[in-house]
Amino acid sequence: MTTTADPTTHEIGNARTRKEDARLITGRTRYTDSITPSGTLYLAVVRSPLAHATITNINAEAARSAPGVFGVYTAADLGAEGIGLPCAWPVTPDQKAPQRPLLAVNTVHFAGEGVAVVVARTAAEAKDAADLVEVDYDPLDPVLDMEAAAADGANLVHPDLGTNVSATWVFDSAEAGTGNSVADAIAAAEADPDQIVVRRRFRQQRLIPAFMEPRSVVVDPTGEQITMWSSTQVPHILRTMTTVTTGIPESKLRVIAPDVGGGFGGKIGVVPEEMLCVLVAQKLGKPVKWTETRSESLLAAHHGRDQIQDITITAKKDGTVTGLDVSLLADMGAYLGLVGPGVPILGAFMFNSIYKIPAYRFTCRNVFTTKTITDAYRGAGRPEATFAIERIMDELANELGRDPLELREQNWISHEEFPFTTVCGLTYDTGNYEAATAKATELFDYAGLRREQEERRRNNDPVQLGIGISTFTEMCGLAPSRVLGSLSYGAGGWEAASIRMLATGKVEVITGASGHGQGHETAFSQIVADQLGVPFEDVEVLHGDTQISPKGLDTYGSRSLVVGGIAIVKAAEKVVAKAKKLAAHLLEANEDDIEFSNGFFSVKGTDKGKAIQELAFAAFMAHDYPEDMEPSLDSDAVFDPENFSFPHGTHLAAIEVDTETGRVKLRHYVCVDDVGTVVNPLIVEGQVHGGLAQGIAQALFEEANYDESGTLVNGTFVDYTLPSAADLPSFTTGVSSNPATSNPLGVKGVGEAGTIASTPAIVNGVIDALRHLGVNEVEMPTTPQRVWRAIQEAQGRSTQETPVDTHSPGAGLGSIDPNNPQGEVQ
């Protein structure tokens, strides 16, 4: 346990504005693209406009002789034909993982895949010359529908694999010994008139992470170490994986993630352009930079979600759930991303959510198509799971004629039952679903809105009201290393921290959790200020450079605070222990008689003592210190969590649907979340707001659309409809805290909670508004057209859908096809 006798709590819970923001909002950021070592050359990627084709010829003569061009290289020119990018998550022993090349070799497998690179003195010259590279293709049939792709006899993305199914991953609670057999539960329910079976198919559309700062890489090969700056979430993983990919010794690589402008999982990968910059920089002996355009980002950076979910739930007619069967198809795209195949598997443990489900089976087939790869996107597997369970709970409530909130309460784990081991074998440490729900329904005026809904239905109001519910939990704080081992993940889940006590009493904190907009510097400074009893301003947080922070596993899966933050606490405890020993020596007292409080080490029962700053100086001077210690207070720690953290919350959405036009308006949104101890309420609020916006966007706005030839047709921000502040209401947020028992701060993750929770709340609300009209399903995003058609069909007015011309110029700039730069606009 802690050596902190009387921990101070002045900073934890303080809604400080973020110390990093003054720099970020006044243009003093250091993004990768603003780093230009002298002599830097610029790299542009020639990308395939076709989804699936054989490359028959590449003519680079014109490009090579264009102004400023140093070279044009294919994979063969770089000696990279045998190099494949890593996949760190073989989810099954027989997982089929095709080589993911740096540049396509012979065959392109998705539109946007790199075919060659151009290197020039300026970015403009590189782009100009890239347009001059002539690539001849022999088109092959694209593979676009994951269900068809998984069927026997399907056209194959990688013929040598013999199948488009990469892996089939199964969890069965009966086999695992954690629950009953679902097959039995379904058979029993089908045979029993007092039970019910509800089957639904849900579609998780393909999304684009759409981080603010486009990806960028700079590689400088001129030093003893090769230095790589990259707009990445994972500098440490990137360094190791660069070694794995290129064979460059890890000790010869320094990776820096400077200021990184968002990621949302989209910068968790190790990408071809990073490795290409390394190879080209080595080949030419000069620094090389690549910065993507927004269109390249939407087209070629990994996408998220994209699943078909077949869900079967069984229940007694009194509402008690007896079994849940989940069968997924997950679209991997053309290759496997770094953790892509594991993303749907992370969801496996969350379909049962907060409910006591006695029998559970999960099957997922990961499928290849000729589309951009999918990988982690905010929530990664857990939003998909939460959507399915929260949607099917509403469907079950409807079938049983029950209030959906009551049905949930009947089945959820009551607060007296914690800790609770679920049908997946996870142990939820704390939570109180009743308390969060009670607070949320009060803030929302649940009863009042139900009355209004009834009134609008009675009056046949053209604008109908729906109430959307999502009572979610998630597992985050990735992750206990042993659990990752049991899932065959290619790394542990620990995090590292160091604390350096400087001679003048200031503190440097080094974390391996590399932030990219979350507010790590502020939150970690608050924690250290309390742990060491030093002023907040005296703490400097350093991260994102393997020379400064040599050890770490980076930032994803809501892990920075609950894993990285605890590593910092552990390091602080060691600093305090060393300082206590030094204090006892200098004060000529017994160590047991030293008390530590508010940064001051005092001798019990006296007014004698030393401030931590004095002890830091004494350790630096080293004129007088105990024989059995080194003259330093500096300490390192590596923390491996014993469990995930399980935030939860109740999210309620009031949705108005204009039945004449199909327009959905989110009128009011209330969420009450339990994220354990809150270090900084302002940062938590920001995380929740941003998370809600992204989750709501999946429900209402976003989808990456491909046409029948496999072209991404909404690959610009003009037509990939991200919402802005004007499209969202002010959120009402509340907190219902139950500190986690799995870590000394009692914290739980918050980065993904809003995204995971909100999507089903919105869709449930849309359907609740229309249920009395006969509508039971609207696919996401619930666009006005989809809602209007659902109403027409439910009312028996079949609509004749005109064939959609996705290239129609009727949608303003949306007509622009980024894959067809030859297209002409007047």
Added chain:
Amino acid sequence: MIPAKFDYVRPSSVEDAVEALRQGGEDAKILAGGQSLLPVLRLRLAAPSVIIDLGGIPELRGVREDGDRIAIGAMTPHHDVMRDDLVKQHVALLGQATETVADPQVRHRGTLGGALAHADPAGDLGAPALALDAEFVIAGSSGRRTVSAAEFFVDYFTTAIGEGEILTEIRFPRYTGWKSHYEKFNRTAQAWSMVAVAAALKVDGGTISEARVGLTNMGTTPIRATGVEQALVGQPATADAVRAAAERATEGTAAPSDADAAADYREHLARVLTGRAVLAAAG
């Protein structure tokens, strides 16, 4: 997002601009507010040899009274149009439609003339210009000519502006005392119109005596809903009468189909939104 190389000229008079256009030939491109052109350049969907920036020509900017007309310089930014007192008083429908264009940043840069000359059928300013019988003043090497709105819009992104010509001014008759409304339907707040309806009415004693209705994005050009206009005249401004008239909104339209909306849905929207626009205008 790097455009291909181009030359740049910034003339200070319309005459100089016309001359620059003549010298530039068919590869020259005119830059107004740049809100459509710059994305196209950056995506390399267009690669003009020379860009002629009209931003340095004072006479193209501003709103003035010219006899019985309100004359708006082609380079007047949207923001200035919608805030202008003459526009509010005499051409309110144009101001209302302008308020719905994109976001404040775009409205400060984008211009009335640029938007109309670009002639995107999903753009919001063509329908009110057509409904209000605007006149378009076009300058070329042989002087200036004026074309009616009905002649101006030719096809997708195509207008009556000929090679070597520049749109200089848009002139509106006065609709002082008319009631109007622009009803826009789009997916996100900043998006182009999926469908929109521009409606202006003259109401005398509760009866509609004159009606102007224009449709956005229901064909390759803005479309005048003449059937609706005829059906409205002489009717009381009541919900039933207006909705009945709005049923004729799709006459003569050729709605496009795209990922957001197929033609049948657009047609449905046109009828619903026409009813709403007229009722909102009638107040």
